[in-house]
Amino acid sequence: MHTLTCKNIVRKMGDDFSLGPINLEIHAGTITAVIGNNGAGKTTFFQAMSGDYPGEGETKVHGHNVHSIAGKAALSYVPQTFPEVLPFRLQKLRDLHANHDDTWRDDRFQAYARQFDLPLRKRISKLSVGMQRKAVLALQLSRDTSLLLLDEPFAGLDMEGQTQLEKILISKMEDDPDGSIVFATHIADEVQRLADYIVIMKNGKTQEPMEKDILAQQFKRIWLAKSVTGVEEAPGIREVEGVPPQILTSDAEATEKWLAERDVQIMKRERLSLHESLPLLLRDEETNEV
Structure with a gap:
């Protein structure tokens, strides 16, 4: 209703x-x-x-x-x-x-x-x-x-x-x-x-x-064991920084699947707070509008 x-x-x-x-x-x-x-x-x-x-x-x-x-x-x-x-x-x-x-x-x-x-x-x-x-x-x-x-x-x-x-x-x-x-x-x-x-x-x-709860599950920071060529183009990627890289993703499931297909080891993962994820959404250039 x-x-x-x-x-x-x-x-x-x-x-x-x-x-x-x-x-x-x-x-x-x-x-x-x-x-x-x-x-x-x-x-x-x-x-x-x-x-x-x-x-x-x-x-x-x-x-x-x-x-x-x-x-x-x-x-x-x-x-x-x-x-x-x-x-x-x-x-x-x-x-x-x-x-x-x-x-x-x-x-x-x-x-x-x-x-x-x-x-x-x-x-x-x-x-x-x-x-x-x-x-x-x-x-x-x-x-x-x-x-x-x-x-x-x-x-x-x-x-x-x-x-x-x-x-x-x-x-x-x-x-x-x-x-x-x-x-x-x-x-x-x-x-x-x-x-x-x-x-x-x-x-x-x-x-x-x-x-809100699903959003919290989707946005994650992931630490990789090594650098990966083309990781910037992986699904969900918002930011990549550091060596070995830390990545921010808005689609953790798709990103991790992409990494697994390339045998990339994940050292650590954590959910982003809303303080971190909301600014990413607000500056997103995608046009998922209704």
Whole structure:
């Protein structure tokens, strides 16, 4: 079952940038990290998924168009910036949700307000950047929805706030096994701690979702007993350095098969951390786009 389906999403941003076309399906019960360098199009993509940015294509949440009442009621969205809420006091925004939002859970909001130590009667514009983000997170997390779209949700949070949010997101998934979370980030630690799937975004396009655990198995550093002619052309090879060589591969099984066919002895192998493998993916020139 899919919580979120994006079909032929396209957004034009003047003459310099365009998003898509993007086709993407997010499975229920999963957390997906959208990874990309600055300018890759993550924020525009999240705006498109949430229905905030008009354009071509269709986004559905549990089968409902994102622009429909049912679609809007099924998702919560925390953008990277939120100037529209800054003039308001948090208490006023809470009152608006409580009176007009059928998905609102006031018990949940009060718990988040206490946990984040949020001042309810102070204008959000007067809060620090981190507290502003906590305020918006508290509002959106208090809506009883099956899909969370979070654009750089940890940005600006202190260490305690990051830990609190991480626990909240994990708890939400435990309480709602049919729900999904999609978050944008460029921080490997966030991906390691939370994500089930990774979507790489480059130049306004997304690649196929990859299971984080499978990715960890594919990327390895291998130490060889001797130099091998043509090893740079072996399948999966990303880097070769040193004598005897160390190699980095994104397809360990294919690389090791190639080496075995040439009777090359492997002295040592180890998996790459996401800190090492994600930059390799982001600078990859292949066009495995959807």
